[in-house]
Amino acid sequence: MDRTEELGLIKEIIGLAEQKSAYLDDTIAHSPISRYSSAERFERERATIFRRKPIVAAHSSELEGARAFLARDVMGLPVLLVRDDDGEVSAFLNVCRHRGAKLERESSGCKRVFTCPYHGWSWTNKGELRAVPQEAQGFPDLPRAERGLRRLPVAEAHGFIWVVANPDDGSSLDIDAWLGEIASDMDWLDLANHKIAVEETVEIAANWKVLVEGGIEAYHFRVAHAATIAPHFPDNLSTYRMFGPHMRSILPRSSMMELDEKPETEWEIRQDANVLYTLMPTTQMLVQQDHIVWINSEPLSEGRTALRLATLVPNDSPDTPEMQKHWQKNHQITHVTLMEDFVLGEEIQAGFASRGNPSHLFGRFEGALNRFNLVVEEMLTG
Ligand code: FES
Ligand SMILES: [Fe+2]
Structure with a gap:
């Protein structure tokens, strides 16, 4: 003002x-x-x-520093917010892409790799599938690129981290346009x-x-x-x-x-x-x-x-x-x-x-x- x-x-x-x-x-x-x-x-x-609609999911200070993460519900969806080594924030569904277990159980912390507590599949903080135990035998020809974490539109602006709680929404989030x-x-x-x-x-x-x-x-x-x-x-x-x-x-x-x-x-x-x-x-x-x-x-x-x-x-x-x-x-x-x-x-x-x-x-x-x-x-x- x-x-x-x-x-x-x-x-x-x-x-x-x-x-x-x-x-x-x-x-x-x-x-x-x-x-x-x-x-x-x-x-x-x-x-x-x-x-x-864009939802305020966190204050930026809650996700401070490289490799910080937050796991919380946003509009009924389990969401994992992560900050990578370049300071960029991503939002993923906190749901394992093998058989749907809750990927990260802690509500906050610092990690670069997220490992599922069920069978140990793991993903990087950029959402890429990293390792699958016994992959060659159990999952031959696994299309790894299709098994990245499900991404949500996210933006960091005005001290907040905003998401659209919808993994099917592939758009990018323009918060200044939303705020007018x-x-x-x-x-x-x-x-x-x-x-x-x-x-x-x-x-x-x-x-x-x-x-x-x-x-x-x-x-x-x-x-x-x-x-x-x-x-x-x-x-x-x-x-x-x-x-x-x-x-x-x-x-x-x-x-x-x-x-x-x-x-x-x-x-x-x-x-x-x-x-x-x-x-x-x-x-x-x-x-x-x-x-x-x-x-x-x-x-x-x-x-x-x-x-x-x-x-x-x-x-x-x-x-x-x-x-x-x-x-x-x-x-x-x-x-x-x-x-x-x-x-x-x-x-x-x-x-x-x-x-x-x-x-x-x-x-x-x-x-x-x-x-x-x-x-x-x-x-x-x-
Ligand atoms: S459900 Fe996550 S590794 Fe199996
Ligand atoms: Fe009042």
Whole structure:
């Protein structure tokens, strides 16, 4: 984000506060509950979105140095991410090409050759079949070139490793084209020069979209977060802007309303607002004053979602026990606040079974939720 845009966003919020108005869409909208509760619908989302669109699979710092590897599930597929001796990243299915055993059992480490724990076939970190025990006798004329590891489209950009969780997709991945104009905000965040200070994974009994919806409006702060963050935020004040399928939300703190006492040259949006990026389909970044909370979700079914919450901090922040304590404390505050949202999400999901509510209503100041759902609908219909 450039300076003109940063000041424009702050002035927009101050203007709304002066008019005592929320940021309003033209109309209210309806969202049918089948979007969140149907197994058939979830399978369509998996096929047309989760297995087709670029997914953030890891932060670059997790795959640091030549021969580093990570084995993790990405959109339900076992994936092996490797960095070769030239620093290039590849993504493979973590599935043996002999009889399908899980090739790498460790979740991370450093290796150049991957050997299957079943019969000992091995592959290089470029995915080439290297050795087959008793090959001459058991597998005469084995077409070795056809037995390389199955490759997934992969790219390293903006501090993340992105994959398309689909071994049949032979295309190359252009992340800047996917991000469009929001790429300049990613540059502004300088994510490549960050490291993970604290992380955790939680599993929540709610649809992934219910959980996204829980974060992109400020209408609920006063009530749902009364005991935590509400006192630091003005009531029901936030803005959003779409960048293609992606969204940037500005959630101002009350301190933003006092900025007129300071010269404009000292205004910094990160000091007086949370900036929330919703990168389709499953990554959110909550940008706070001195750190970024990276939320990566892995939709498991129509009613279950695993979320990885990681506090990303600048590489040059000191590795001292005091700083670690500071990051832990901040992570804990975010955890408690997000759990308030997630518990509500679980209760909403449980309520779908009642069929009492055929659709949800989005008020004019909840327009971001409607826009997010329209993006999903558009992706579903291609
Ligand atoms: S299944 Fe992997 S070597 Fe046999
Ligand atoms: Fe919330």
